[in-house]
Amino acid sequence: MYQLLKQEGHARRGTFQTPHGIVQTPVFMNVGTQAAIKGALSAADLKTLGCQIELSNTYHLHVRPGDELIRDLGGLHKFMTWDGPILTDSGGFQIFSLAELRKIKEEGVSFNSHVDGRKIFMGPEESMRIQANLGSDIAMAFDECVKIPSPYDYVKNSCARTTRWLQRCKTALADYNSREDAVNPGQMLFGINQGAVFHDLRIEHMKQIADLDLPGYAIGGLAVGESHQEMYNTIEAVEEYMPKDKPRYLMGVGTPGNIIEGVWRGVDFFDCVMPARNGRHGHLFTWSGIINIKNEKYKLDDSPIDPACDCPVCQRYSRAYLRHLFKADEMLAMRFAVAHNLRFYNRLMERIRDALDAGEYEAFRKQYSTLLDTRI
């Protein structure tokens, strides 16, 4: 399903076939947690912004409106009217980032809903059943995302359990999707590598999950507080043990610079809330660096957010107008900011792929890796 087209050092240019179309990689997945992009963007907007693949969330959609409801309405693609590929996160991360009180056992995790506080149990089988009901193209494994820092022995035991959970995920998902009424019989499962920043645990865990011969593999549990250098070192350590013929997904990353450096180290898939969340707070990405559109210095600035941007907002509206919308708390402010940022990220990936196609990625990385993360 993954086809490697071209390589420059560890960086890979490729394609990935899903039931809802081919994805050109490296790719950034646009995050629509609750079947909508926060900031008032729709599936139709995603098309306009050049989104190839959308990411939604197992945990959130299970809590509300309920995965069975979505299944009964024809699956997530039909529900949100997105006909491209969808990846669903497993809920593992949310349990460890949102739930305050939780109990981890071999069977799974008990925790309280962030919506109404009711007790929820989720384990590998539950996560796979929910993701099968949603009918995404890529289901993520149910894992434990350990904090950094965590004690070595805790991480070691956690990785072993995540491996056992992955075996259960594989069995359960195959079972759900072999049923006659499966929403998306071609749904694939990606395994998730853990191990905090302990390279030996990362490698040992990667070897174990690679044996399961899944359609793709993710590096999870990074960008949770460790330094950029530690993150890059960890990717480098584990990358050589990741199957060459499968896509690699660095979960939750990151800044434009993180993505450029991730691609340089052999990563194919990224996702991050940053363009949407930061956009909602007025932080905009440009080809000259990051700006805060709320700053007073843009009060009288009649130029577009980024003269080098081809997004619908930059074609028409000024920095001064967008600043006004933010100061006035208009919903349009968020919509414009998020649209611009998502277009920036999708365009960034286009340029990364172009550079790889041309064999000029090293120069591209040198020019932009630091620049794009710099505040101006």
Added chain:
RNA sequence: GUGGGUAUAGCUCAGUUGGCAGAGCACCGGAUUGUGGUUCCGGGUGCCGAGGGUUCGAGCCCCUUUACCCACC
């Protein structure tokens, strides 16, 4: 016209027997990495209506004055 009240940050207002000028909101700036959109962190931006007096020292006490508010002629 007479009597009373008020006047302190952009706004609404605290400010003790006279002792370094305060709060909320607004404003200015920062944070945010497999998303609880309303979150978190930092910053006081001031001729204390004006003028004079008492005092070592006045937002506070005294006098004058201005503006606004209330009541009564």
